Structure formats: C-alpha cells, structure tokens
Amino acid sequence: MLNKYARAFFTRVLTPFAALLIRLGISPDAVTLIGTGGVVAGALIFYPQGEFFWGTVVITLFVFSDLVDGNMARQLGRSSRWGAFLDSTLDRVADSAIFGGLALWYAGAGNSLTLCAIAIFCLASGQVVSYTKARGEAIGLPVAVNGLVERAERLVITLVACGLSGLHTFGVPGIETLLPIALWIVAIGSTVTLGQRVVTVRRESAEADAIARGGNSA
Numbered sequence: 001m002l003n004k005y006a007r008a009f010f011t012r013v014l015t016p017f018a019a020l021l022i023r024l025g026i027s028p029d030a031v032t033l034i035g036t037g038g039v040v041a042g043a044l045i046f047y048p049q050g051e052f053f054w055g056t057v058v059i060t061l062f063v064f065s066d067l068v069d070g071n072m073a074r075q076l077g078r079s080s081r082w083g084a085f086l087d088s089t090l091d092r093v094a095d096s097a098i099f100g101g102l103a104l105w106y107a108g109a110g111n112s113l114t115l116c117a118i119a120i121f122c123l124a125s126g127q128v129v130s131y132t133k134a135r136g137e138a139i140g141l142p143v144a145v146n147g148l149v150e151r152a153e154r155l156v157i158t159l160v161a162c163g164l165s166g167l168h169t170f171g172v173p174g175i176e177t178l179l180p181i182a183l184w185i186v187a188i189g190s191t192v193t194l195g196q197r198v199v200t201v202r203r204e205s206a207e208a209d210a211i212a213r214g215g216n217s218a
C-alpha cells in the first residue's frame with residue numbers, strides 16, 4: 001500500500017537531491033552500497049545495546065537511499081538489470097541487520113527469549129515473503145499480488161516503533177512497549193502476506209500449466 005501511495009510523493013521530494021548527487025558524480029550503485037552500509041552499521045551498533053532512538057535516527061538517514069538510487073538511475077536513463085539485482089539483494093542485507101540487531105538485544109540485556117524469537121521470525125518471514133515474488137517471477141509468473149505487509153510497511157512499522165520506544169531513554173514512561181507490539185504486528189502481517197502470495201502463485205502456476213498442456217496437446 002505504501003509502495004503504491006507514498007512512492008509518488010517521495011519521488012517528488014527526493015528528485016532534487018538525487019539530481020544533486022548525480023551532479024556531484026556519484027553513481028546509483030555507490031548510493032545503494034553506502035545506504036546499505038549505513039543501515040547495517042546503525043542497526044548492528046545501536047540496537048544490540050538497546051539504543052533504539054539513535055539507532056533509528058541513523059537507519060532512517062540511510063534507508064531513504066533505497067528510494068534515491070533508483071531515482072538517480074531513472075534520471076540518468078541507466079536503470080539496469082545489475083542495478084535491480086544489487087538493490088534487491090542489499091535490501092535483504094539491510095532487513096537482516098535491522099531484525100538481527102533487535103534479536104541480539106532481546107537475546108542479551110533485553111532479556112526476552114520470546115521477543116528474540118519474534119524478531120528472528122520477522123527477519124525470516126520477511127525474506128521468504130520477498131523470495132516468493134522473486135521466485136514466482138523467475139518461473140515466468142506475473143505474481144500479481146503485493147499483499148498486506150510489503151517491505152515498506154515492515155520497515156515503517158518497525159522503525160517508527162523503535163524510534164518512539166527509544167524515547168524511554170529520555171524519560172518517557174511506558175513507551176517502550178510499542179516495540180514488542182510492532183514486532184507482533186510485523187510477524188502476523190508477514191505471515192498473512194506470505195499466505196496471500198503463495199495462494200496467488202499456486203493459482204497462477206495452475207493456470208499457466210493448464211495453458212501449456214492445452215498448447216502441447218493441440
């Protein structure tokens with residue numbers, strides 16, 4: 001949903017910045033790599049220590065590179081298969097660091113094996129949700145469904161909750177409960193999304209196989 005409705009807005013807002021980076025001679029691939037590096041560093045340095053506010057500030061500064069790199073490639077007329085591969089592959093790395101950092105916190109000083117398990121579930125289910133689309137498309141299906149909780153939703157729900165939970169360090173009482181709630185929402189939402197995508201791929205592959213069999217017997 002965010003991908004559908006918020007992307008146009010962010011494209012408008014980020015286009016001048018993307019144009020500036022192009023004028024400075026920076027490539028889309030460099031933005032993809034530096035952005036991912038920043039997200040990974042922010043997540044793995046701050047989150048395992050329970051520094052949710054500053055971790056989220058650092059991650060937020062870098063995560064928008066994922067919208068800037070494609071914007072730059074399009075402005076340059078240089079959108080490429082390699083760029084699409086690099087972008088999607090490094091998305092998986094960034095997501096692993098965010099949920100891995102949260103799992104490390106709960107496995108250590110955060111002291112909750114249940115929430116550690118939920119964070120790991122969010123990590124794994126998010127990767128599988130993305131894989132369903134990539135694999136379905138690789139076998140020639142349209143995979144005409146995005147589902148309830150896409151990557152943008154997973155990130156926004158988690159990062160908003162992390163940033164707000166971090167205000168606990170500054171004395172805001174009770175706000176840290178937002179993060180566990182967000183993790184449960186992402187875990188359940190990702191499971192529903194996985195179901196939606198699997199059902200769609202099952203239907204599309206049955207239709208494609210029926211057409212192929214009909215074509216062969218004719």
Ligand SMILES: CCCCCCCC/C=C\CCCCCCCC(=O)OC[C@H](COP(=O)(O)O[C@@H]1[C@H](O)[C@H](OP(=O)(O)O)[C@@H](O)[C@H](O)[C@H]1O)OC(=O)CCCCCCC/C=C\CCCCCCCC
Nearest residue numbers: 002003006007060066088130150151152155156159160163
């Ligand atoms: C006092 C308060 C303290 C608060 C501290 C700071 C809080 C900041 C909080 C949040 C900011 C969150 C910003 C997150 C932005 C994420 C943007 C982003 O990177 O989206 C990426 C997404 C996908 O792009 P791609 O096409 O490159 O990716 C494809 C996709 O990932 C597929 O995944 P799948 O869906 O299948 O799982 C893959 O299959 C495919 O491989 C991959 O290529 O881009 C978009 O979706 C575009 C829309 C972005 C919408 C961003 C909305 C940000 C909205 C609100 C931020 C509001 C913050 C308000 C904080 C308020 C707190 C009080």
Ligand SMILES: Nc1ccn([C@@H]2O[C@H](COP(=O)(O)O)[C@@H](O)[C@H]2O)c(=O)n1
Nearest residue numbers: 028029066069070073079080083084087
């Ligand atoms: N280094 C890159 C990154 C991206 N692309 C192209 O942009 C598409 C993704 O667009 P986003 O707005 O979601 O970033 C991607 O599929 C590529 O076509 C690129 O060429 N090089």
Ligand SMILES: [Mg+2]
Nearest residue numbers: 066067070087
């Ligand atoms: Mg991108």
Ligand SMILES: [Mg+2]
Nearest residue numbers: 066087088091
């Ligand atoms: Mg991306």
